[in-house]
Every structure is written in structure tokens, then in C-alpha cells.
Amino acid sequence: MELGQMQKSLQDYTKSLFVEGILDSQFLQLPQLQDESNSDFVSQVVSLFFQDSDRILNDLSLSLDQKVVDFEKVDPYVHQLKGSSSSIGAQRVKNACVVFRSFCEQKNVEACHRCLQQVKQEYYLVKNRLETLFKLEQQIVASGGMISAMDLGF
């Protein structure tokens, strides 16, 4: 695939993430923070997000799997995940967390389990999409092209 096409693909792909609400405008802030001093700032941040979220989801699952669910523990995890997802603009994850928290407040174990599934689903979705996005970018760079914030299509 030639460079121009790749870049177009990248643009379309990126756009779709926003259209589908998987990402919000916060994600657009990240490339603006990238410069020569840290040329892979965005991917670093996203990686951090993945690492942290994996950890939180793990803890969250564990705490919900307890015989007696301690919502005092569960809620903070959800809050953390909410905060974390807001950092890169993972909108659907964040929204799922909001719903999750409301069920935590109600101490509805059943609903919380469902929420956890929902959150995980959204998380894996955004993770997957972003990984694909980065791959596309890498291909472009490898082919001699350049990626800029404008390439995100906005």
C-alpha cells in the first residue's frame, strides 16, 4: 500500500473512533503535547493507560468475586478507572464506569457484575482500536511518512 493510501486509512480509522464515541476530544490533546523532546509521548501515555487499567480491572474483578462484596473497595477502583480512562479520552469506558458507580452506590452485586463486564468490553475495544491505530502509524513512519496531529483528521 502506498503512503498516501496508508495515511488516508489512518485518518479514516481515527475518525471512526471518534464517530463511534470510543474516543473523545481529550485524545486529541495528547498529540499536542508531543514534541521533539518526547516523540512518542502519545504511545507512552496510552501504554501507561493500558498497564494501569489492566491492574485496576484485575483488582476490580477480584473484589467483586468475593463472597461478600465490599463496595467500599469496589467503588474506588471504579473511580480510578473512570479517572484513568478520562486521561486519554476513552469515553465509552468512562461512561461505563459512571453507570458502574451508580450500581455500586446501590450495592447491587448483580448489576455490578454486569457493569464490570460492560466496562471490560469497552476497555478491550478501545485497547484494540488504539493498538491498531498505532500499528497503522508505525507502518506509515516505516514507509517514510510522517504522522502529525492533523493526520488524525480533525
Place this chain on the structure above:
Amino acid sequence: MDKGFSPVGLRVLVVDDDPTWLKILEKMLKKCSYEVTTCGLAREALRLLRERKDGYDIVISDVNMPDMDGFKLLEHVGLELDLPVIMMSVDGETKRVMKGVQHGACDYLLKPIRMKELKIIWQHVLRKKLQEVRDIEGCCYEGGADWFTRNDETHYLGGGEDVSFGKKRKEFDFEKKLLQDESDPSSSSSKKARVVWSFELHQKFVNAVNQIGCDHKAGPKKILDLMNVPWLTRENVASHLQKYRLYLSRLEKGKELKCYSGGVKNIDSPPKDSEFSSGHQSPGKNSYGFSGGSSLIHKAETDPKQLASSSVSDPSDVHMPPKAKKSRIEFDPPISSSCAFESLLPWSDVPDPLESKPTILYESSFLQQQPLLPSQSPYVANSAPTLMQDEMKPSYETCVNADAFLMPQDKNSTVMILQDLALPTPYAMKLQEASSNVTNDTESILRSLNWELPESHHSGFIDTDLDFSWIQNEHFLANTSGNFQNFQFQDYSCSPSLLSELPPHLWFGNDPDECTLMVDHGLFIS
């Protein structure tokens, strides 16, 4: 007004347990040309802050952190260091934001945070500095100017570079003039000039007192004449004299009793009505200017003899040093509070004032002080007076160092030390007062004060806010002054004045006839 002001190089400490946010914020802040330090744990942040007390200009912290509640961190920082703190959260619930404000946050940002929000955080730093500077102004600035500017430089920029944040001398003089202009005695609001007892001024005072030689002959008029400071009034001197005597008498009780100044001061300003201390009130002499009659703010005792007798005769003041009753607020309260605060910190036990107490450590102990107990309502009532009282403290300390003039000791002072609580002075004092002197009037006044705080972060909840607001100010002093010994009176000037916006007439106890303290002028303005 600050010609040299520039947000560049603002030293920001960011605290967030979310590594993603921490990284993003770091980058964003760097883009704002700030000097950024990041921290993933609240305790770590506190450690950093305490290690380099002058090392940061502002703290930005997330509300939810695993090792410590962000609000707690906020309290610590406010109390110990008096730095502006901005809270952040992904949660924007009103009650959370309210909590932030109550705990003293100067701002509350919602995540995701935008660059534009971070670009203007320097205003909080500047605002705080300006407030402090306003307190410093006053005639006695000459000596203080350089000091302040010097400290400003280092404080703001962390190094001896050009002053970006600091004020220049001209500006101080300007403010001073403004203040003096305000002090037209004929004005209907009867505003009075705020006397800032700079080191130089105090030196003059002490020299004059020494010249006169004997306590009982050293009346304010004589001292005033000897001092030859045209703008100073007899009342100014009188109230200062009271404090000085108080200080000296405390000294007599032992070095470690200095710690008490807070407690003593507390005693000084028991929320009593005039009726209370019949002994030490004579018409027109001690007006406790608080609406409602609580004597949160004492008027300067103009007659030294009266002082002595009054203190003795007042049973409720049993734990007060003799002259402590008339603490004066002419001195910028926050400053003295800070000083007092510091010296009062290492309290170990309350009951016997004459026991050997830990030495007063000006800074380190003070700054390591644990967080104040947030909600102690009885304290609240005392915070105002305490505040006033505290100012005296540092100056006296100074006096001790600078001048060996000794006043007759008043053996009656049974200073009650609240050290056992290891609370910062104000709290200790409050505790002290709580048990004996809190009156409903006082509380309501304090409440009103609390609510009146225009800018104070602490508005709303007396328990916590009141305490914090002025503690914060006190801390500021500690924060800025590398070495207390040097500052002494100047200390008043540098700390943000809680009472800075209190109309001068409110707390200038110089006018014996002035009985009302209009509390609702935002006593505690951070």
C-alpha cells in the same frame, strides 16, 4: 502591580496516583513553562514539601489517592506550608467541590484538565503573595523591603535569580502609602493605620523602653516620645508594650514556656465579655471589640498598671500571663500567629506551664506538626482571638534575642499549655479556650467570621475552615522565613494576613473607646 511578575518557572508539585494523568499533567505543566515535580503518593508529596519548604510555589493534587485522602493532604499543606493547593478530580460533584473549598483549596479542576486551566494557576500564587505583601506594608518597611524582596526571590524562583514574583521596593512603599492614606482618623469608619512592627521599629521600641529603664515608668507616652517615630501613636505603643511585657513574662517562666504564646494568647483573648474580667476591664480600657460582646479582640491596655492588676484579678484568665489579656491586633495577626505557632509546636503536655517543655523550634517542629484536628468546634470560637494573640509571639521571641530588657515577672500567670495535644498553637489554644471561655457569642461571631471570608478557602465550616485559614497564614510565615530569628517582627508582614482585610478599626485596639469589632469583615481572609 508586580512589574517583575512572570509565571515562568513557577514551581509546581503535582500529586496524582494515576500514572497516566501524572504523565500528562507533567507534560502540560512543562508546556506552561513551569518547573514540575511529580509525585504518585500523597505521603511522598508531603515529604518533598517538608524537605524543601520553600521549594514549591503551588501544589496540584488529586482528590482520591490510595495512601491519603487528597483533602487531608490539602490540610497538611495548608497548615504547614501555606501553599496554594489546587484539587483535581474526575468527579465534579458539588459536595466534593465544596469539600475542597472548605478544606482550603484555591481551586478545583475537573478532569480531563485542559491546558488553558493550567496556564493560569500562577494567579493563585500571585494572589497569595500579594495578600502577604499587603500585610507587610507599613511604615516599618525600610528594613523589611530588602528582606522581603530577597525572600521573595528565593521563595518564588527557588534561587537567587531575578525576582519574577517578588515585589519591588517601590511597590511596597506605594502600598504603605495607600494604607496610611486609609488611616484617616476622622473617617466615619474610623479606620486606623495598621501598624506593622518591623524589626527596626521594634528595636526602637525596645531601646526606648530600655532607656526608660523600669517597667513601671515605661509608659507608652514616654516610649513613644523616645522612639521618635512620627506616625506612631501612643496607642500603638501601648498595645505593643503590652505584648512585649507579656512576652517577657513568658520568658521568665522559662524558655520553653515560649511555646505557650499560643496558649497564652489564647488566654489573652478569651471570648469574654467585658463583664467577665471585671478586674481588668475598666471603662474604656479594655474593650473587647466583638459584636456580641465576646472579647475576642482585646484592646490594648493602655495603662500598664492596670494590666498587671487586671490580669491578676481575672479568675478566668488564670492561665494567662499577666499582661496577656490585652493582646493586640495591631500587629498583623497572621504573622504573629505563624511565629507563635512555630514556637508553640513542640508541645508535649498541657497541664503545668512551668514544667520543662520542649524547646521552641521555630521551623522544623512546627512544620512537622501533624495535621490539626479538623473539627473541633470549641476551637473555632477561639481561633479568632488566638489569631490575634499569636502575633505577639514572634516579636517577643525576637525581643528576647535582641534585647535583654526584662520586665517584672508576673508570677500569677499560669499559662496553660495545650502542648499535650501537640497541636499547632491555634488549636491548642482553642482547646484551652474551649473548656473555659467559649461563649455562644464568640462562637456565633466566629461563625459569622467564617462565613464572611470572601476569598477564604475555608468558608463554610467553622470547625475545619476557621482553623485552617489562619493556620495557613501562620504556616506561610514559617514557610517563607528561612530563619525566624531574623525576621521577628517582619514576620508579621510576610504572612498572609488573616486579618488583612479586616478594617483597621476592627482590630486596632488603640482606641479605648472602641468597643465594637465588626466581625463581619471577613476576619480570616486567606
